Amino acid sequence: MDNSQKITLREILEKIKQKPELQGIDNSIVSSAIEKYLKKNSIPIKILDNFREKEIKILVKDVRAQLHFISGQFFExxxxxxxxxxxxxxxxxxxxxxxxxxxxxxxxxxxxxxxxxxxxxxxxxxxxxxxxxxxxxxxxxxxxxxxxxxxxxxxxxxxxxxxxxxxxxxxxxxxxxxxxxxxxxxxxxxxxxxxxxxxxxxxxxxxxxxxxxxxxxxxxxxxxxxxxxxxxxxxxxxxxxxx
Ligand SMILES: C[S@@+](CC[C@H](N)C(=O)[O-])C[C@H]1O[C@@H](n2cnc3c(N)ncnc32)[C@H](O)[C@@H]1O
Missing domain, CATH: 3.40.50.150 (Vaccinia Virus protein VP39)
Known part of the structure; x- marks a missing residue:
């Protein structure tokens, strides 16, 4: 089963910000966290045209973890x-x-x-x-x-x-x-x-x-x-x- 899909950076950003505690973080910060993830994993942006559901999930999870960390939510x-x-x-x-x-x-x-x-x-x-x-x-x-x-x-x-x-x-x-x-x-x-x-x-x-x-x-x-x-x-x- 081919579950790959085309997804834009904007859609990824919106998906990440669905968590209420991350909604206040400025979009520029979320975008740079996504770019950092793509760079770290050597994923060119054009690959997003053919991204598998599982890969999107991993990206979203990783970037959310980065954002939770910088927003200090681990130090409650x-x-x-x-x-x-x-x-x-x-x-x-x-x-x-x-x-x-x-x-x-x-x-x-x-x-x-x-x-x-x-x-x-x-x-x-x-x-x-x-x-x-x-x-x-x-x-x-x-x-x-x-x-x-x-x-x-x-x-x-x-x-x-x-x-x-x-x-x-x-x-x-x-x-x-x-x-x-x-x-x-x-x-x-x-x-x-x-x-x-x-x-x-x-x-x-x-x-x-x-x-x-x-x-x-x-x-x-x-x-x-x-x-x-x-x-x-x-x-x-x-x-x-x-x-
Ligand atoms: C651990 S919290 C500490 C908040 C507050 N100073 C306190 O004592 O409760 C870290 C804070 O730094 C902010 N922050 C993280 N990265 C930042 C950056 N690059 N520039 C400015 N603020 C940042 C987060 O949004 C968060 O509010």
């Missing part, structure tokens, strides 16, 4: 743990007395961290988060905005100059191998402080034996930052300051 934690983490972040931010924040890979953090005293800029690839955050800011009269920005394409001087850049549980998801992108982001973000965090649980939910990230400590030192380390039950934080 309880409400209580999340509340403890936000308390810690608020405590750190208020000790710095900052007037402006840039939250990179913000997720829905701004709904919990923003206040009327601080200008809050937030970026993400998930447009449903961006819309939610902007309506929340408008309703509460919070200064600042959320906008689409792909950190993998970061360019110098393209992000607002702020007092503190917050990167919570983001560096682990934006690059799987090496830390070149993290370095590029730190170099291209204009701020006095960085607040960077990482989850302390593995993808399978087990606590990590060594939750500290030696690589970020070395990178910060090399780039001329001093830092302090904090820990909650399921997250580790580095507060770095340019010296």
């Amino acid at each position: 934690i309880s409400e209580k743990e999340r509340a403890d983490n936000y308390t810690k972040v608020k405590e750190i931010l208020s000790s710095l007395n900052v007037k402006s924040i840039l939250d990179i890979g913000c997720g829905l953090n701004p709904l919990f961290l923003a206040s009327n005293y601080i200008e809050y800029n937030a970026i993400d690839i998930n447009t449903s988060y961006i819309d939610k955050i902007n309506s929340f800011f408008k309703k509460k009269g919070i200064k600042g905005k959320a906008f689409f920005y792909d950190l993998r394409e970061i360019k110098p001087m393209s992000l607002p100059d702020v007092d503190v850049c917050v990167a919570l549980k983001v560096f682990d998801v934006i690059e799987k191998r090496g830390h070149k992108l993290a370095e590029k982001i730190i170099k291209n973000t204009r701020c006095r402080y960085f607040l960077i965090s990482f989850p302390t649980k593995t993808l399978s939910g087990k606590p990590m034996t060594h939750p500290q990230r030696g690589w970020i400590e070395r990178l910060l030192q090399r780039l001329g930052f001093s830092f302090q380390f904090f820990k909650t039950k399921d997250e580790v934080f580095y507060l770095a300051e340019k010296v």
Whole structure:
């Protein structure tokens, strides 16, 4: 039985986004994940004219897994743990007395961290988060905005100059191998402080034996930052300051 069919990239994209939790991810991000899959498997686009059902299923599954990973859905934690983490972040931010924040890979953090005293800029690839955050800011009269920005394409001087850049549980998801992108982001973000965090649980939910990230400590030192380390039950934080 020949169950091969012609399918367009657009149709593949729509199929992938049928999962409700992936609907907010911007189409440009989904397209580049599909292209990455095709390239990795040496599949020329014209082959899509004759793609077998089974091959489509494998592609859709693989790309969805990539997108679940970058959207951080593997790091789900309880409400209580999340509340403890936000308390810690608020405590750190208020000790710095900052007037402006840039939250990179913000997720829905701004709904919990923003206040009327601080200008809050937030970026993400998930447009449903961006819309939610902007309506929340408008309703509460919070200064600042959320906008689409792909950190993998970061360019110098393209992000607002702020007092503190917050990167919570983001560096682990934006690059799987090496830390070149993290370095590029730190170099291209204009701020006095960085607040960077990482989850302390593995993808399978087990606590990590060594939750500290030696690589970020070395990178910060090399780039001329001093830092302090904090820990909650399921997250580790580095507060770095340019010296
Ligand atoms: C693990 S979640 C963390 C969300 C939030 N910072 C928090 O602490 O709950 C990772 C976030 O990074 C965003 N993200 C992933 N890749 C990105 C990229 N290339 N550029 C900007 N944001 C990205 C995801 O959409 C997601 O909101």
